[in-house]
Amino acid sequence: MNDLIKGVQKWSTERKLSNGDSSKQLNKLMEELGELAEGYNKNNNDKIIDSMGDMTVVMIILCQQLGIDFEGCLQEAYDTIHHRKGKTVNGVFIKESDLNETN
Structure with a gap:
């Protein structure tokens, strides 16, 4: 898992997200949560998996922006x-x- 976290952090740094506006990342997390709820309510397993992964990526980046260790x-x-x-x-x-x- 640590390699995945580091990969996401590297990806976000390369795209200048790691020092970005954390409020935007929090809003993105809420958007992804809505997509998870939609996938769940429609019994769409692919959407659930995609949303869970996206939420994890967003939380890793949010932690990075706030100087908090995700793990x-x-x-x-x-x-x-x-x-x-x-x-x-x-x-x-x-x-x-x-x-x-x-x-």
Whole structure:
């Protein structure tokens, strides 16, 4: 994965995106999220795959623009969730602390 991240970063640097306007990259992420929703709602697996990939590229570039390590973000999220306890309700995971708040 690290080689892919570096490839995207190199690509964005070559196109002068790495120091670009991060608000434009955030807007691009929202656009891609809309395309993902469209693909999902239409059960279009090719569109889902394309949108997921595009969103990942946009997030890597956004991290690059903000000086944040993309892989570090993923690692931090995983470190937070991997021991998390809770239960799945109607297809959504509810963490234990949120379950306790509703009681």
